[in-house]
Amino acid sequence: MNKTNSFRKTIIIASLIFGMLFGAGNLIFPVHLGQLAGKNWLAASSGFLISSGLLPLMALIAISITHSHGIFELAKPIGKKYALIFLVLTHATLGPLFATPRTATVPYTIGIAPLLPGNMQKVGLLIFSAIFFGIVFFLSATEAKITDLIGKILNPVFLLLLFLIFFLAFSNPMGAAKDAAFTASYAHNAFTNGFLEGYNTMDCLAALAFGITVITSICSLGFKREKDVAITTVKSGMFGIFAIAIIYVCLIWLGATSLHDFKLSSNGGTALAQISHHYLGTAGDALIAALTTITCITTVMGLVVAFAQDFHKRFPKISYKTFLAINCLLSFIIANMGLDTIISWSTPVLMLLYPLAISLVILGILSPLYKNDPVVYKITTALTLIPALFDMINTLPEVLRSTPLIQAILSYAERYLPMFHLGFSWLTFSLAGLIIGLIIHFVKQFNYSAVED
Known part of the structure; x- marks a missing residue:
């Protein structure tokens, strides 16, 4: 395999990692952190980048060093029972209990709910989440599609939409981040609070769960030797997570500067919608709805595929598609409990x-x-x-x-x-x-x- 071809395949896997890790939570929590930290946004960013950027990269490195294919193999030295329990808890958290339902509730809350009257909110969420998880199941049913769909199609669209908001914000900022107000908890403990806020992205857990998907995709591109697979995993992880880290810093800065025009919001979704509307008006509302929906689809595909692959491997009598259907169905049910409930119980x-x-x-x-x-x-x-x-x-x-x-x-x-x-x-x-x-x-x-x- 020549160097050019190898590098191209590394970038494809990096794009896959980026798309699977970067979801709705990765959009809203950095913005909210920026609003909470205010002028202390740099210290908060440092903590946030360690827990939501460095730790996921370390997770991929751990998988490559131990030649593990996922959570179970990595935790197996502690004991098979512990490894199975940890795998189930992690996938339940990333799957039907919290992260996967959140991928439907966030774009609905940001892009759809504001357009509907109060008495239609529950019905609207029911319809939106049903369509959303129906599409996810259809796209994820054939495992071979995931690299092409995430790495070659959805990621470029997502990045173009996000770049437009960043370009407008940096060209005409709402104010200086160094002058933004900050909440009491970020007066002295901005770094540690930023680190804990990074938990909400679930990136470290996701990197462990996606290990099997990443390894499978790397092998499908022609990397066969364990050494080559390990090196490609580390290289791709560095590229993909570095791109995520840059976006995190920009989003945190956006949140801090937005305090000059908007009050502290209850969540980053509201703040991001306000920022988008500020720069693009009604077109911004449509943009943020499309942006969150696209990034959520890329992430949820990785989540449901990793869930189905891992559980099918542990319980081979049940098919991959059956586990996929179970995850999508349960996620649909829990999504209809609402975003606030999901976040409060996930912490x-x-x-x-x-x-x-x-x-x-x-x-x-x-x-x-x-x-x-x-x-x-x-x-x-x-x-x-x-x-x-x-x-x-x-x-x-x-x-x-x-x-x-x-x-x-x-x-x-x-x-x-x-x-x-x-x-x-x-x-x-x-x-x-x-x-x-x-x-x-x-x-x-x-x-x-x-x-x-």
Whole structure:
């Protein structure tokens, strides 16, 4: 394979990764972060880019280093039961419970709902989501179509639409980002809050879930040797995620500058619609509706295909298309609960899964150091899980969080868990687990070598 042909195929896979990772949440959460952070948008951006850009890239690197085809193989050293549970929880979060339904509710909320009277909102969402997931099922039913559809057709259309908004905004900004007001929580903890806001994109989880789709697509382009597949995965991931990072910075800046003309909105979707309308008027409303719908279709295709591929591999008696249909049907049902409900219930789950995913990714990258010793995996994961459970409880919806039992648990966590108030109590526990695991591993290796001598 000559270098030109290899580079072209790398760019095609990079475009695939870009299209699968960048969805509606990736449009609205950076804008909302910009409005929350105001003039501290650069510090917030740094944290956001680590959790929503660097971590997904690290996830792809972990998959390539361990030669895994997805979440199950990567988590398998911890134990087959844990790997299966983690796979199910991750795909349920990315699939029918949260991320996949959100891909329908976001474009509806931004582009369709404003055009309908109040008494037609529920019916409108029902019709829109039915059509949306019908199209998704049709496009995803043949796995071979996904690279061409996402990498060659939908991505260029999406980028052209987004570039138009950026061009107008940078040519005539609403104000200086350095003068924008900021919310109280971003006065001193802009970096850490920006990092946690990146959880909402679910990019790290998605990169783990899309691993099987990326590997399958790379192999279909003629890369057969494990080394070539691994190198192409890393190169493509760097190109695709770098493009996403640039867009994130632009969107965060847009959110910060918009405060000169608009008040802080309840979500980034509203803010993005206001910005688009400011520059393009009624045409902007149509543009943002088309923009969000296109980017959501690219992302949801990756989500439902990865879901069906992984579950079909684990449970081969059930066909790929059956899992695809189940995911689309459940996502359609949950989408009709509404965007606000989906977001409020997804946060606690992400606070639990993200620390476990981050520790798993780091363990995968470092695995050559300790020869994939299950002891290191198990101790690190066990110590990460404990504070992650407390972080999950801390972000439960207020109706549950206000109960006496939950308040007692939170009071205990605030007293004894370091950095709990920042949402990073898992970090010290995870590092401690990694160090303990490595010590045990090297002591075992030393004793084994001594016995041999």
